[in-house]
Amino acid sequence: MKNSETLLRLAAENKANLETDGKAPDCPQNQTPPPTLGGTGGKLLDEAGCPARHAALRFPDCKGNEWLDTCTGIFSKLRKDGSYSALFIGKRGPGKTQMGVHIIKYACGVLGWSCKYTKAVELLYTLKRGFDTGKAEIDSLKPYIAPQLLVIDELQEKIDGDWTRQVMTYLFDRRYDAMKSTFLIANIKCDPESIRSCVGTSIYDRLFECGEVIEFTWPSFRGREQ
Secondary structure, eight states: OHHHHHHHHHHHHHHHOOSSSOOOOOOOOOOOOOOOHHHHHHHHHHHHHOHHHHHOOOOOOOOSSHHHHHHHHHHHHHHHHHTTTTEEESSSSSSSHHHHHHHHHHHHIIIIIOOEEEEHHHHHHHHHHHHHOOOEEEEEEHHHHHHSSSEOOOTTOOHHHHHHEEEEHHHHHHHHHTTEEEEEEOOOSSSSHHHHHOOOOHHHHHHHHHEEEEOOOOOOTSSSSO
């Protein structure tokens, strides 16, 4: 099992590998929808619940930029290990959500996996609505436990800090036990205190074992400083 020093070293290596000369990657962000996946892949993608804006963006057809290299590297890791997980962190705008959606499109279309995209607040409100109607919390979590790949976005947004961490820890551990892939996305700094505060100690430790932290350090695709 990797220790905390290893996590910080990996994050530092990622940062060194991903830094640019101050220019955003020159890949086109084409709004033209990609060809619709047919058959099982198309059905799986429809069921994943990806944001339409991000799902419509075509995978960049350029090479040699950090965003693309990171994304295709994750594709390779998923082919080798169906339980590979990661935490995407950094400022707003450098393509964390977009990468999460492209990973889902790849998993549905190439690997044939069931996938789900959600924002943390949506997941938590779903649980609270279920609780208010007498639905057991575990039943409300089943749609998030079942998919082979789950992306949880905006993890820094919390309804109730302690309760949020308990829910996310339970969900992550259930998926970890089932050897499923979980991607977490948060707009936080790359330091142990910020990561632990956001994901909790248990998930922090699990990331040493089954995944990694990837800090998105390149400039914003939105064309402004965050």
